Amino acid sequence: xxQLVESGGGLVQPGGSLRLSCTGSGxxxxxxxxxxxxxxxxxxxxxxxxxxxxGGSIGYADSIKGRFTISRDIAKNTMYxxxxxxxxxxxxxxxxxxxxxxxxxxxxxxxxxxxxxxxxQVTVSS
Numbered sequence: 281x282x283q284l285v286e287s288g289g290g291l292v293q294p295g296g297s298l299r300l301s302c303t304g305s306g307x308x309x310x311x312x313x314x315x316x317x318x319x320x321x322x323x324x325x326x327x328x329x330x331x332x333x334x335g336g337s338i339g340y341a342d343s344i345k346g347r348f349t350i351s352r353d354i355a356k357n358t359m360y361x362x363x364x365x366x367x368x369x370x371x372x373x374x375x376x377x378x379x380x381x382x383x384x385x386x387x388x389x390x391x392x393x394x395x396x397x398x399x400x401q402v403t404v405s406s
Contacts, residue, residue, distance in 0.1 A: 282306040282395055284376050289400030292366055296404070300361040302376030302397060313381045314352060314359045317390065318372035318402075325375070330387030331359065337383050344370075366404045373399040 377393035
């Protein structure tokens with residue numbers, strides 16, 4: 281059974297940067313499309329983006345395009361979310377997700393994903 285563990289969350293000032301990691305343990309990490317979601321208090325989960333098994337295809341939500349970058353290190357069984365120019369509205373719990381397959385065209389839908397991490401809190405505040 282594949283498990284995902286996020287790390288790297290914390291408190292950062294507006295305009296700052298943060299890098300989240302998602303490490304997979306168990307069988308099959310290399311065969312999973314991976315993604316990131318976030319959920320702010322009182323709001324629905326929002327899909328941030330998806331990365332293919334090879335890392336060659338990446339999709340981003342319009343709300344973070346140009347500020348966030350998704351990547352994966354196959355050798356380390358790890359996916360990253362590099363966040364730049366953070367805003368208070370980026371404050372949320374961030375989740376990594378996985379599903380077997382090369383890439384998900386409906387990656388922005390929470391129901392499209394099989395496996396979820398426990399989440400890591402990101403707070404953007406001065």
